[in-house]
Amino acid sequence: MEHPQITFIGAGNMASSIIGGLVESGQPADRIHAADPFPQSLERLREIAPVNTYDDNTAAVTGADVVILAVKPQVMADVCTGIAEAAQASGALVISIAAGITIASMRRWLGERTAIVRCMPNTPALLGCGATGLYANEQVSQQQRDFADTILGAVGIVRWVEREADLDAVTALSGSGPAYFFLFMESMIDAGVAQGLDRDTATELALQTGLGAARMALENDVDLVELRRRVTSPGGTTQAAVESFEARGLRQQVTDAMAAAAARAETMAKEMG
Template structure:
């Protein structure tokens, strides 16, 4: 596979994590560029990998095979207008990791024929444990899909979705999902403390339990319901807790919360488009 020249617009935490993953996977650092208006961000990035850095977006994208837009949604329109003149032609692949910015909007800012991949990563990508949903428009070639997959796989797993609106569900699931687990773990720690455990012990046991459960889900060839059943002995402590969760409407609560997140993602797209 051809090794692409990749330009990052924005050198924040997510861009730095992806770049670190790419270099660790063998992508030559000299074929990665990054532009950011803040010297501190570029300095932190340089400590991760010796990539080419600058504070000029057009300089970064000129001659690049792939441009990754790692900027806040609020400045996406201005950034796209800035780089449009620097793109060699409309065959340059553009990957956006900004929430709520549709491909239609980006095409209106960059060009209708531009190959664009939208990606919804999540914060565990900072540790190489990310989960990203990707969608490509019809201008993206097979090689460009491979490039996008290679880039995002450097920080975790990826899944392509068949329709752009599916990214709203991805946002509600894996994009926002880490916060749901943190909230549940907060509640577990609080409950354990109220039952007499120290905060330190409750926190350590909760975090290890969460990690262990996730690893079992990933490594055991069983669905989640079966894994739950295997922990839930009839008449035991786990069954008592699970019955309380079910009686209190946990499933509906989760469903309603994720629908609210998906609805907000859709609303953001309309607000920022």
């Protein structure tokens, strides 16, 4: 099946971004369906592409090959139980992008034999440069895995993990990761201002430096250690800064912060399950 029938439950920013990426990559808009209780959300969606829109979840799911749950975790139980019969009738793959909702919980709400992919995208997906981790239960076929690859790959890179628990690490790394970089850039900007630069200049220089460093890391065939070595002249300014970071335990701070994020993800899954 080249172009599956894809239904989105929820028409917020993430759903809109994925739909935009799908249409741009060749998925026909008439094979995309979306349901949302808010008419304004559906109107914004139709500005992106002439997709089929509904105010009724069951109608949108009927006949779908793939159902993408792009709703808040707090309403996931009600949404799943409401579409369970229609999803089972069509044999649809269900993809959840809701944080903290385990496959065990979704199977209780949707039916034990439902094919489910749980994924953790991040906010850069809104710009088409996201990083998404995915985990599939045993009911997911190879064709359905390919569907998930195509759908989430429309807004960035995708990586499969072998254990559902690994999604907590994905959350700590790429899910929460953009905020870490924002914080680091904020700190660089403030330091530049403290050393005499005006804030606009410091901001522009810091953001462009972040972009350039990321591109160098992505587009070179050498690892980060070597890239850092090439920038760090012995006895120079960069070495002085790096040694200061190391002396103050930057690596351990990052390790501790990501451990805290992963632990919180695990706790949230228990709270919402």
